[in-house]
Amino acid sequence: MEFSSTSYASQIRKIVDKHQKWRAEECLNLIPSENVTSHTVRQLLSGDMGHRYRADDRFYKGTKFMDELESFGEKIACEVFGADWATLRPLSGHMADMIMVSTLAKPGGSILTVSPADGGYPGLSDQAGYPTFVNVRNLYFPFDSERMNIDAEKARGLIEDEKPSLVVFGQSFFLFPHPVKELAEACNTAGSRVVYDGSHVLGLIAGGEFQRPLQEGAELLLGSTHKSLFGPQGGIIVGKKEVEAEVKGRQFPGLVDNAHWNRIAALTYALDEARRNGGKYAPRVIENAKALAKSLHERGVPVKCADYGFTASHQVYLNMKDEKEIDRLTQRLEDANIIVDRGIRIGTCEATRRGMKPKDMDRVGELISQVYKGTDPARIRPQATRLRRGFSSILYA
């Protein structure tokens, strides 16, 4: 890439402005790991707290309003997720996972997760993921790939035999609720701690949809704050009171020191948006995902789990395996201003927050299917941009 030696400042602005115009104004964003924040959340992200330090040992003075904000944020998170305590400090979902593994897994022990091959989160389940750094061995849930879910019966046997120190429900390719309730007792008997990585589905859970991990037997619920939950990028952990001291003791000062207080201000506000409006937003997200899946399926695009209602989350999963075909389609969609990931997963959070409804999802499905069937992306691009421009407000705020 060539950068001219004059006026770095204007070049920086130009690059950011080009991204802003394209991704924020012209594209249909369908990445299930992404969302859009409200204007107030963005405003709070750029506030003075972003310049400040605060530490538990009171090393820094001048933090009284940050102290107050943190308590308020934790209170709202507890209300939203039905938890006894919360921390908004993890800087990302991955860091929340690191804190959880460092706290609950025994070195020399094992962690049971969905494998990366079945859509588990590589940061936890890949052989090069975080658990191996702390001498924790990976085990994988038996998985029914037709139904895209854990095989609960086989998993019970594996938990009884292996007695993993930690069992983590939740995954990155997440279509259907996991059998937490069904396996909680086997985990307790085996002495396994039970956790739910809700990175993808926190916004659905906050709105009373998908499942209620803490009430079904998990002692911690954690994840990213910016996927189906419409907060700033970051992480969160909420849980039962028995584990609070263990987790918080590990978190500071070992894994999180500076927690980025502007982010915590913005997250607190987003949690309150979810508290007030999540019950309207979450069912719409799922309804839209089902409508999009149906539209694609009826137009001949291969959608995973057609026999099982496609999805119960914000994700639609295309049934494609050939890497070259995936590369070609995802690039052609990008050329048409339709942004998905290489899963291929398609998500409806951002579209829903912008106000799209099932009939609009049908139109999105139509545009995707035309690209899939070979129409020149340049012919689809203006239609995708026109559709996107029809939805410029941010709802549920």
Ligand SMILES: Cc1ncc(COP(=O)(O)O)c(C=O)c1O
């Ligand atoms: C299940 C799961 N856990 C954790 C993460 C990590 O989240 P973050 O990107 O916030 O670090 C992801 C990211 O996609 C994920 O899918």
